[in-house]
Amino acid sequence: MSASQDTTPRNDIGNAPASAQDQLNRRVLFVDDESNILDSFRRTLRKRFDVTTASGPLSGLDTIRDHPAFAVVVSDLRMPKMNGVEFLSRVRSLSPDSVRIMLTAHADVEAAVAAVNDGAVFRFLTKPCQTETLIRAIEAGMEHYRLVNAERDLLRGTLRGSINVLTEVLALTNPEAFGRSQRIKGHMSALAKRFDRPDAWKLDLAAMLSQIGCVTLTSDMLHKKLAGGKLSADEKELLANHPDVGYNLLKHIPRLHDVAEMVRQQNTSLSENRQISFGARALKILLDYDARLQSGAQPDDALNDMLPAHDVYDSTILLAFAEMIRGSAPRSSRQLYLEDLRPGMVTAQNIETRDGTLLATAGQELSDASVSRIRNFARAYGLDEPLSILHSPDTEE
Structure with missing residues (x-):
């Protein structure tokens, strides 16, 4: 040269x-x-x-x-x-x-x-x-x-701001749904890296926004479903429709059409549509795995239950995900008091007020808004301390 x-x-x-x-x-x-x-x-x-x-x-x-x-x-x-x-x-x-x-x-x-x-x-x-x-x-x-x-920087800033608003609204209105999206976000990022996906940013957003349609639902309704409780016919219909609600919220945001499609198809099995995108296939796996854990299954049992279902899940993605889960080291937790909570920390337990109001779910990454909400509700309704937080170098004082 x-x-x-x-x-x-x-x-x-x-x-x-x-x-x-x-x-x-x-x-x-x-x-x-x-x-x-x-x-x-x-x-x-x-x-x-x-x-x-x-x-x-x-x-x-x-x-x-x-x-x-x-x-x-x-x-x-x-x-x-x-x-x-x-x-x-x-x-x-x-x-x-x-x-x-x-x-x-x-x-x-x-x-x-x-x-x-x-x-x-x-x-x-x-x-x-x-x-x-x-x-x-x-x-x-x-x-x-x-x-x-x-113009691109402005669009990126506007897009980032819109997403932050949507996720914060979900965190405040339905912490159960927000916690679920937070739990699968890390898995989606790892899958995107594993498969060297050029659309990794879209996959991350699809995970973050997969539950945005749950703004129309109560936390109790989603919690009851994940815990294996009995749902009424109306509750089942509302839960089944939340991906379409999410799609309608996202489809008009610039550059998010592909993300909106992933959100809409998050519950679609391969037997229903073999043309669905990598992101939709991954969401189906991650959300079903999370649902099994929330109902009390152990990680190995949940994976063993899913692996034979070749007509439901993409086998290549599921096998890679299983290897990731089985090869990951368990994270320890530590006990912190309310005044020590910081954005970016990840909860190791559900955080609830003494009257049972859910403020954050286990595995949820805390944001500024969720930390403020926890502190405000604790002052108003009381909260048992200390709180169990997953240990991470990023959360060291």
Whole structure:
């Protein structure tokens, strides 16, 4: 790889050193097979941008793979082994957010226009290109890059905030359901890692939000079902419908359509639909396993009961999950008083007021809202201490 970089990135306001984020937003890669042109770019633009150069398209692709994201990639059209259109198309796959600009001779205008129309480039410039014209094009590309990333950050923040609100509402209105989603979340994360899933974030969200439809139910109803109690016909119908309620709550949130589908299909057996996603198959396994434990079964007994059911569960996922459970070391617990509770701690017992109001279930990770709720209810109704909390280095004082 032949790449050269000015190691003192600066912004264009008085040539003052740029912040870390500004440096990322002002990184530009020039790719050309003529070294004198690359030298010219470095000399002319290095005080204005964080300039990196690469000699030829193959070196350019290596540079993109080996370096932090470039805000703008500027490429010549006519290069050996790979032309600029093909190169920038490859850049689009490797670094989709990078804004792509192409330099071309007048005779190549037709090819350049086709590249723009195909979406391969943001803008094309004809040679010879005036320095100010090139600067304006790069600045426009960097502004586009900044706006795209700002919009993504806003979306991520909005999505994260929406999910936090939903889960906190569930924790406050139905701690039994919230505790159940918390218990399976860790298992889902481990499965996603085990299978090297590219959609791991969706799987985590599906586990976290799998019980969101239970906001329409009481904790007592779900507790009665998990404990093996007798349900009325109306209660059975309400419980059976909670995945659809969850789906309807989630389907309109941007980027959560796949998660909503997993939630809707969480109780679907393979015999009912062999086309359901990995996430829905995993949810079925994790929720049924949790239900068996809550009814009093031991982990080995629960797994042995599930493993022969090939028409219900995905055997590959279930076998991997069984290996994880059987290979995991048991966690010890410690006794803490109410004043020592902190968000992030995991309960080893159900936490209830003295009159029997459930505040948190065993295996639940405490949030700010749940800690506040426990303390408020303890003041109002009383609570027996100390409390049993799973021992973890993360919860050390």
